[in-house]
Amino acid sequence: MKVLPFKIPKPEHYALVYQEDIGTSFYDQLHQHEEIQLSYIIEGEGKLIVGDTINFYKPDDILVIGSHLPHLLKSDTSVGGKSKMLSLFFSKKAFGKRFFEMEETKALQSFFTRATHGFKVVSEKEAMIQLFLRLKTSQKLDQFLILLELLKLASTCEYKSLSSFIYDKQYSDYEGNRMRNIFEFTMSNFNTNITLEAVSEKANMTKNAFCKYFKKRTNKTYFQFLTELRVEHATKLLLSKNKLTVAEIAYESGFKNISNFNRQFKDIKKSTPSDFRKKRV
DSSP, X not given: OOOBTTBOOOOTTOSEEEEEEEESSOOXXXXXXXXXEEEEEEEOOEEEEETTEXXXXXXXXXXXXXXXXXXXXXXXXXXXXXXXXEEEEEOTTXXXXXXXXXXXXXXGHHHHHHXXXXXXXXXXXXHHHHHHHHXXXXXXXXXXXXXXXXXXXXXXSOEEESOSOXXXXXXXXXXXXXXXXXXXXXXXXXTSOOOHHHHHHHXXXXXXXXXXXXXXXXXXXXXXXXXXXXXXXXXXXXXXXXXXXXXXXXXXXXXXXXHHHHHHHHHHHSSOXXXXXXXXX
């Protein structure tokens, strides 16, 4: 199933689509689709942008991306190895407009509420992983039954939301391409000195127009987004087994000086970089 920017075509007569993504990287273009996406990461790691928020994904993560929620997975190819992900795609009305409103399925409503902002599964992961691994060899009916089991577990599990703000309009292909260019440019250059002039040029807009455009669609300024991306990258480096100093991590993440890095990191993570690293050793 080919994924196009902000659209995902569904094979005719299929209400539920099972997909395997295997390669050096995942599809890394910003996109959205009507279908809700449930994914299990078998191999690979990298950055995950959902809505207005930067996250990271790694092996054994289970992700839920809601309907029309813009997202992308930027694989970290520097760590080597393959990227492998198993996914199910379906819409809330795929099995009938009132299917998930019946008494028998009302217990699943919390899943759809959580999916609105996207979420990462925290508990019940082992049981859900075993269900994902059965999908490839299952017939269509069994895949549907597995989906219901996954929804049941995802409705009651502990979870972490992936986004805090949802733009209330669907993006056109033109807007989708523009936002994709902004995110691609930012993720490729976040550790350099990005200027407002440079990113505005990528968006083909004036500086003032770009600032208003980005704020309306993410509920944060561009430089707030850029700082969060830099801090999340620093977090990954702090949690890895490298021997980089805090100052080196600050530089690698795009901060010009250590004092600004410490201040921004504490504002977002509620901890200094040094304390954050010590608590997780």
